[in-house]
Amino acid sequence: MGLRLLTAGESHGPGLMAILDGLPSGLLISPENINVDLARRQKGYGAGPRMKLEHDSVQILAGIMEGRTTGAPMALMIENADHKNWKGRKTPAMTIPRPGHADLAGAIKFGMNDLRPVLERASARETVSRVAAGAVCRLLLDSFGIKVGGYVSAIGNLSASIENMSIETCIESALADPVHCPDPDASRKMQSAIHQAMLDKETLGGIIEVTATGLPPGLGSYTQWDKRLDARIGGVILSVPAIKGVEFGLAFENSTLAGTKVHDPIRLENNRLVRPSNRDGGLEGGVTTGQPLFIRAAMKPIPTTLSPQPSVDLVSGEEVDTRYERSDFCPVPRAVVILEAMVAFVLADALMEKLGGDSLDELQERFANLRKANLEDLHLDGHEHLFWKE
DSSP: OOOEEEEEOOTTSSEEEEEEEOOOBTOBOOHHHHHHHHHHHHOOTTOOGGGGTOOOOEEEEESEETTEEOSSOEEEEEEOGGGGGTTTOOOOOOOOOOTTSSHHHHHHHHTOSOSHHHHHHHSGGGHHHHHHHHHHHHHHHHTTTOEEEEEEEEETTEEOOOTTSOHHHHHHHHHTSTTOOSOHHHHHHHHHHHHHHHHTTOOOOEEEEEEEESOOTTOBOSSSGGGOHHHHHHHHHHTSTTEEEEEETTHHHHTTSOGGGTSOOOEEETTEEEOSOOTTTTEETTEEOSSOEEEEEEEOOOSOOSSOOEEEOTTTOOEEEOOOOOOOSOOHHHHHHHHHHHHHHHHHHHHHHHHOOSBHHHHHHHHHHHHHHHHSOEEETTEEEOSSOO
């Protein structure tokens, strides 16, 4: 069995928790390694007022001794600083469901008269647990030279011009940008659009791109539908609140083209197999090709708006307007690290599935052998081939 992740906690409860099971022993980790990503989740132009109240910091409660993983489940907790303002408060029942939220569907599912428990758990605040767990998975991948990063490529109808930028430049430039966009000109326009949305009491969505480099070929499998890596990654991407679309490579553009214009050629260069393009985004048949993994996710404008929306009070049965609950105006910049975390989790799981082993030393030895096997000369029709091009 591979990695397993469970999260628990409510938006205004004492804290959020994650249990990450299946890690190898020997991985060096400290709270600071995790807090870096928790801080990224809280930064971004367009964030709501809660980000000024919370200063997320992780407590590692289990699975670590002397700074290294033990192989036992890791337990992580992030306290809600705002809980003190809610503890003991008699909150009136919430009976007006907000369009676009889980409020109504969740209340029907669990037979609730009060929508508040649905809001508390369905809140995007839950993703702080996933970012913490993803940071651990990122450290594991780093130890094998696998890097996961992301950036914002569009907000509203504004898109970045990044066609001539390398993956590394995009990721590095985005880290220091207020909207996590690598294109400075587009970033300024995006910030202006977000500011206007605030004035208009509106919200904005956008596009996030996530990449992974250093992947070996052969992660994932085509042998069963649920082993395909694109299916596994697609599932966790869509599990993030407000993410409503996902593509690998240039999937949507590819759908408009003829087949010979879409697929990545296989060529021979200096007696090595090379792929001059990466339109499939680093996956073929649900298996990594060794090329960079490329994912694009669409985030809808979140439905919590200052401008009221039409709804129905479930107690009175009358049509009424929604009541505002605090939220972001544009959560897209803050969601980058959340998507990175989910991709890192799936890739770490797939890597451990491929390598086997219970300790980091075992995994690294097997990874070295895998790399060597992929770099050894293979003979086909008299030519030398390498399936892992350095």
